[in-house]
Amino acid sequence: MELGVNLLCASGFVSTEHRPLLELALDAGFDGVEVPVLEGNPADYEKLAKLLDELGLRRTCTAIVPDPDANPVSSDPDIRKRGLAHLDWISECALALGAETIGGPFHAPIGHFTGAGPQDDELRLCAEAHHDMAGKVAVSGVKLALEPLNRFESYFLNTAEQAKQYCSMVDHENFGIMYDTFHAHIEEKDQISAIEMLSGEINVLHVSENDRGIPGTGQIDFASILKTVKATGFDGWVVMEAFGSGVPEIAAATRIWRSMFESHEVLFNESARFIKDSWKAA
Numbered sequence: 001m002e003l004g005v006n007l008l009c010a011s012g013f014v015s016t017e018h019r020p021l022l023e024l025a026l027d028a029g030f031d032g033v034e035v036p037v038l039e040g041n042p043a044d045y046e047k048l049a050k051l052l053d054e055l056g057l058r059r060t061c062t063a064i065v066p067d068p069d070a071n072p073v074s075s076d077p078d079i080r081k082r083g084l085a086h087l088d089w090i091s092e093c094a095l096a097l098g099a100e101t102i103g104g105p106f107h108a109p110i111g112h113f114t115g116a117g118p119q120d121d122e123l124r125l126c127a128e129a130h131h132d133m134a135g136k137v138a139v140s141g142v143k144l145a146l147e148p149l150n151r152f153e154s155y156f157l158n159t160a161e162q163a164k165q166y167c168s169m170v171d172h173e174n175f176g177i178m179y180d181t182f183h184a185h186i187e188e189k190d191q192i193s194a195i196e197m198l199s200g201e202i203n204v205l206h207v208s209e210n211d212r213g214i215p216g217t218g219q220i221d222f223a224s225i226l227k228t229v230k231a232t233g234f235d236g237w238v239v240m241e242a243f244g245s246g247v248p249e250i251a252a253a254t255r256i257w258r259s260m261f262e263s264h265e266v267l268f269n270e271s272a273r274f275i276k277d278s279w280k281a282a
Contacts, residue, residue: 001279003272004060004239006034006206008250010264013039016051021264023055028268029276032058034239035097038066042096049098060204060237061097062104062147062178063090068112072129073122073156080125087133095140101237102137103145103178103204108156110149110253118156126156127169134172145178145203150186158187160194167201176203179229180241181220185210191221192228199232207275208241213260214267215240216274226275227282238279240271 005025007014014021014035025033035048052059065071065086072083087106094102107126108118134144146166148157157163163177179195179202188194195202209218216222226238243250244260261267 002031002237004032004034004237005030006239006241008036009242012036012249024268026055028272034060034062037061037063037093042092045093045097059099060101061094061099063106064104065106065109068109073108073126091137101143101145101204105147105149113155130170131172134175138174143203144175147178150183160197164197177201178204180206180208182208185220191225195228202234204237206239206241212243214270222278226278230282
């Protein structure tokens with residue numbers, strides 16, 4: 001297991017100015033960080049990569065499709081073209097960063113709804129785009145980890161069953177799923193069955209509490225979840241994800257306007273200790 005921390009808890013754009021935050025993650029015992037790729041250009045992430053190398057921190061990244069006008073599932077040729085260009089931009093930034101995986105909901109735009117679930121043509125177009133994307137980054141050893149979201153954030157992929165079927169559509173060895181315990185807590189009747197269904201398809205595990213605060217302080221049964229994940233043979237990136245009110249643009253997207261943790265130091269230390277102990281016990 002490689003232990004990571006999603007840095008969206010602190011910033012939507014991580015740069016060399018965040019060295020104290022990165023050192024905090026290192027001191028807490030994380031093997032690496034999950035860097036949001038939401039803005040900037042490859043040169044920005046190349047600079048950050050040098051600092052991460054200096055600190056000895058490995059890295060994954062997370063990305064989204066933010067704009068319905070650049071939507072890779074759109075049937076409009078111009079919109080889809082911009083959507084595919086956005087996926088290329090994500091890949092270029094991730095490669096410059098030296099990310100081992102590209103995770104997140106880089107499928108349909110977050111918060112954009114059509115009034116129905118995903119249509120067959122949308123699934124086909126997106127699967128084609130992700131197959132191509134997986135092929136482009138595979139030459140650098142990077143894996144994709146697409147994230148199903150809860151129904152209040154996206155209509156495209158919500159459940160483990162949908163994610164399993166979608167993996168079959170993409171049909172690429174470097175494509176898989178980011179399983180997020182927060183979203184699954186909303187959508188799945190049984191997280192154990194959901195994880196077993198996705199056995200072999202999970203490339204990144206997001207450990208996220210039901211209130212998106214410090215893992216282990218809420219309702220989610222992480223002991224059973226980690227035991228099940230471990231039993232599938234998964235031994236990859238386990239990334240802590242938490243959010244709070246400190247990053248306004250993220251707070252607005254996650255609908256969190258109250259403090260979910262005392263400080264980043266408390267969040268990092270308690271989360272790292274909890275996940276390591278739980279994984280060992282599993």
